[in-house]
Amino acid sequence: METNLLSSEKAVNQPSYSPKILDLTAKLWFTLATVGQWIFGYYIVAFYHISTFSGDFEKWNKVLPKGYVAGDWQGNLMTGIHVVLAAVVVIGGPLQIMPFVRNRFPMFHRILGRVYVFTAMLISIVGLAMVWTRGTVGDMTQHVNISIQSIYIVAFAVLTIKFAREKQFIKHRMWALRLFMVANGVWFFRVGLMAWLVIHQAPVGFNPETFSGPFLSVLSTVVYSVPISLILLEMYFYAQKKQNQTFSYATSAVIFVFTLVMALGIFGATMGMWLPRI
Numbered sequence: 001m002e003t004n005l006l007s008s009e010k011a012v013n014q015p016s017y018s019p020k021i022l023d024l025t026a027k028l029w030f031t032l033a034t035v036g037q038w039i040f041g042y043y044i045v046a047f048y049h050i051s052t053f054s055g056d057f058e059k060w061n062k063v064l065p066k067g068y069v070a071g072d073w074q075g076n077l078m079t080g081i082h083v084v085l086a087a088v089v090v091i092g093g094p095l096q097i098m099p100f101v102r103n104r105f106p107m108f109h110r111i112l113g114r115v116y117v118f119t120a121m122l123i124s125i126v127g128l129a130m131v132w133t134r135g136t137v138g139d140m141t142q143h144v145n146i147s148i149q150s151i152y153i154v155a156f157a158v159l160t161i162k163f164a165r166e167k168q169f170i171k172h173r174m175w176a177l178r179l180f181m182v183a184n185g186v187w188f189f190r191v192g193l194m195a196w197l198v199i200h201q202a203p204v205g206f207n208p209e210t211f212s213g214p215f216l217s218v219l220s221t222v223v224y225s226v227p228i229s230l231i232l233l234e235m236y237f238y239a240q241k242k243q244n245q246t247f248s249y250a251t252s253a254v255i256f257v258f259t260l261v262m263a264l265g266i267f268g269a270t271m272g273m274w275l276p277r278i
Helices: 020-053 057-062 073-097 099-104 106-134 140-165 169-183 185-200 214-225 228-242 245-277
Strands: none
Touching: 020 057, 020 073, 020 185, 020 228, 020 245, 057 073, 073 099, 073 106, 073 169, 099 106, 106 140, 106 169, 140 169, 140 214, 169 228, 185 214, 185 245, 214 228, 228 245
16 A cells, blocks of 8 residues: 555644554555565466466466357357456556655556556456356356446446546546455455465365365455455544554554554465466
8 A cells, every 4th residue: 555645734733643554554554455466466477477478378277167168269269358457457556656656656556547547447257258248157146246246346447537637636646546455356365265274284274176165255345345345444544544543553564464464465475376376
């Protein structure tokens, strides 16, 4: 999360307020998320891009059920678009949020921003089509939650563009951060799943064969339709706006706890899911 996003006018009226802890935990969260997303991006390029551009489409099925279906060129095209462009979201997203990139390379920031927003919307629409026309693993709850996430992505992307064009840059950055949170739902889902598996050392609460069960229903809900990541971001915004020391400490503590869980999930996903498949 980018710090110092909002105006600090209230700091004049509340001299006892210090945002250091809030800024530190936000930067720690963002740094770790960036590392985790770039590892995921490397995996996407090394596995999906190479197999796609070499014509080895059947390799998709090793990790993506129904990823490639012989004779279904439309479905295969949707899958190809989805997996190839996903790298733009997980690699380009953190770059868009970094203040020094925006300040030192404004042209790059604007170009990447347009590409990122378009890609996020395209992937969400393609993903929605894949869920309801081709069928994927998981149950109806997961499919509905993914569909709700797609609506978030398109709506937040439109608002991000709107405020950029109107030169309302504080609102633009706030909506860009919201878009970042919902556009990375797939990554958050994988990280959350692997954190759960590392803790329990077994698929507790779900059937790995059908990829369904109460745990996955809850996880898909708090990742896609009622995103915890978005709730944390809104708490962060509110803490910056109100500049209340107690609430800032509470928000920092919550962000820190979820950062620890995220670290565990990134480690589990990297060592147990991504690197072994390359």
